[in-house]
Amino acid sequence: MNSGLRALVGARVSVVQGPEKVSNFAQLETGMRWADANGLSVVAMFQDLDVSAGKYTPFERPDLGKWLTEEKLWEWDVLIFSKIDRMFRSTHDCVEFAKWCKEHRKILVFADDNLTLNYRDAGKLNSLDQMMTELFIYIGSFFAQIELNRYRSRAEDFHRVLRTTDRWASGVPPFGFQTVDHPSGKGKTLARDPYGYEWLYKIAEKLLAGWSWIRIAAWLNESKVLTNMDRAMIKNGKESKERPWNVGTVKLIMTSWSTQGYKTTDKGKKPHLDADGNMVRIAEPTFDDATWEQIQQAAAKRSYNGTRRVHSENPMLGVGSCGLCGAQLAQQISARRGKSTIGLPDNRYYRCGRTPLNCNGMNISAEEAERTLESQFLAEHGEKLVIEKVFVPGSDxxxxxxxxxxxxxxxxxxxxxxxxxxxxxxxxxxxxxxxxxxxxxxxxxxxxRPSKWEEKKLDITYGEAWARSVDPIEHREMLRKWGVRLILQPKSSVPRVILEFSK
Missing domain, CATH: 1.10.287 (Helix Hairpins)
Incomplete structure (x- = not known):
């Protein structure tokens, strides 16, 4: 093989179980040895961890996918994996990726399987060796898919059996609980977790004292309280979220039946029922019945607070941002109140979209923001010719x-x-x-020649392009493409709206 070729060495692991999980390092070591033995220069190594090959195609995987884009594919010639099943768990994905390799003249190597699919050397494209290699790789991906389907079938059967028992199948337990050995000696079950149990009572205390979901979430983040997911990530050597608590997570643990020790479905929102229609208990309840009822009544009172999200598209999405924290501007409607205003339209406005706690006072009438943006942009740039970025593919x-x-x-x-x-x-x-x-x-x-972006001047002004449409979503897409940004300033500032234009 040409010693001047550039190689990528990859690894993939479906489930990372902890620091003792080293298969990804072994995969990389195998690939590096193969590259070194064949005189290749390794330009990069990548790892797709906790990524299922049955769920994500090669192009959809977080780390590998970046190297398959038009911008990056010119930086390498050879892709090395240790085994076929580290790359494929689907024959369809295998065939499609082989087509892509042929189109872009790439070499695909499976080091431990001793298989090399070479679409770079024109003399080997239709050779018997190449055809046999393709066949073996396709057969390998077929058996990898069979193995995956068998695993899924066993897992589904396993979960189906455990649904009506007090055994815990797998996954991160609900907040306030931890996994322990089942008394029968078979499998796992749930038991009270002292850390989570203590914080559940503190949260309930704040909720019954009148605190809002947003305030509770902010307080938990400020107190550095870890969710069970964050604790599991830290245990496995990963970084936890900086602010793991938001309105949704707080509300869920205070209203889910899993907090009371029952098995649930639909991500904790519904109790699981056995064949007789009874809820299945797996652990002792966190709260007594009277306290739980009080919590549910307090949660119900917070279901409506006079404002609601707009489910239509946000005309300022990707354009407007908060001048204090940089968060996107969220669109909301504040319903008018009082009999005298019945029939009048609701008040629409933009506010800081940071969660769980937005910046105080950072809101503005939607009409004022949109009017200011349009008039200021057209006044300053309406007569200029439109400049757009055009992607120019590279060549090899x-x-x-x-x-x-x-x-x-x-x-x-x-x-x-x-x-x-x-x-x-x-x-x-x-x-x-x-x-x-x-x-x-x-x-x-x-x-x-690597891929690049070039600026192209069109035969139309920004003002003319803007006038061709009255749809606010089309205007938003124009502004995003042109690089226009609206920055909302505090109420005490003059002006309240500042525009940035990258062209």
Missing amino acids: NSRELEEVTGAIARLRAESDAGLIETQEDQDHYISRLKGLTARKRELEKDTV
Whole structure:
């Protein structure tokens, strides 16, 4: 293999179980050994951890996907995995990715399986070795898919059996509980977690004292209280969320039946019922019945607070931001109250969208914000020609350069061997050699050209483009594409709205 080729070494693990999980490191080590043995330069290593190959195609995976984009695919030639099942758990994904490799002239290597799919070398594209390699890789992906389906079937059967028992199947337990060995000696069950149990009572105390969901979430984040998910992440050597609590998480633990020790479905929102229609208890309740009822009544009172989210699209999404914290501006409607205002439209406004606690006083009438944005932008830039960024794909002419260099070498070998005898042969030889040499010089000047963005000036002004539509969502997309940003300032500031324009 050409020692000048650039390699990516990848690893994938469906479930990371803790610091003792080292299969990803072993995969990378295998790939690095293969690259070193074949004289390749490794440009990068990547790891897709907690990523299922049955759920995500290669193009959808967080780390691998970045290297398959138009911007990055010109930076490497060879992709190395240790085994086929680390890359594929689907024959369909395997076939589609092989097509992509052929289209982009990439080499795919499975080091431990001793398989190399080479779409870079033109001389091997239709060879018997290449065809056999494709067949073996397709067969390998087929068996990997069968293995995945068997695992899923066993897991579904396992969960189906455990649904009506007091055993815990798997996953992170509800807040206030921890997994322990089942008294029967088979599997796991749930028991009270002292840390979570203490905080559940503190949260209930604040809720019954009249605190809002937002205030409770902010207080929990300020107190550095960890959710069970964050504690599990830290145990497995990962970073926890900086602010794990929000309105949704607080409300869920204060209203979910799982807090009372019952098995639940629909992410904790509904109790699981057995064949007789009874709720299945797996652990002792956190609160007594009277306290739980008080908590549910307090939660119900917070279901409506005079404001509601707008479920239509936000005309300021991706355009407006808070001048204090930088969060996106959220759109909300404050319902009018009182009999005298019945029939009048609701008040629409934008506010700081930071959660769980938005910046105090950072809100503005939607009409004022939109009017100011339009008038100020058109006044300053309406007469200018529109400038848009255009993506220019890169190119890789290294394969053609190799072929041209080889053709020149063959021509010269024919000449050195005395195979050019007549004047006609000589003229043909000189003509071909000149053409190939000229082409070689062109290719050497621009062998690999990376992708890039270029600015293009259109034959239309910003004002003319704006006037072509009255739809606020189309206007929003124009502003986002042009790089226009609205920054909301505090109420004491003048002006309250500042525009930034990147062009």
